[in-house]
Amino acid sequence: MTENLNADDLVQLDPGKVGNPLFAGCVMVVTEPKSWGAQGYVQAPGGGQAYYRAKHEEMELVGRAVWVAD
DSSP: OOOOOOOTTTEOTTTTTSSSGGGGGGGEEEEEETTTEEEEEEEOSOOEEEEEEEEEEEEEEEEOOOSSSO
């Protein structure tokens, strides 16, 4: 259930529903909860973030991030 997301929540992107297959199965840090889902990023190895906008049906809440990118 992802209707009550907060910034810094962790969601996993559903491989069968995600709009961009490059993000299938990735864990995303929520930066901005939205009425339609959330904006957030997937941390890239070696630094940097790949940003994504996910609808509620594309993701599942899995936890909360301890360290987040600035």
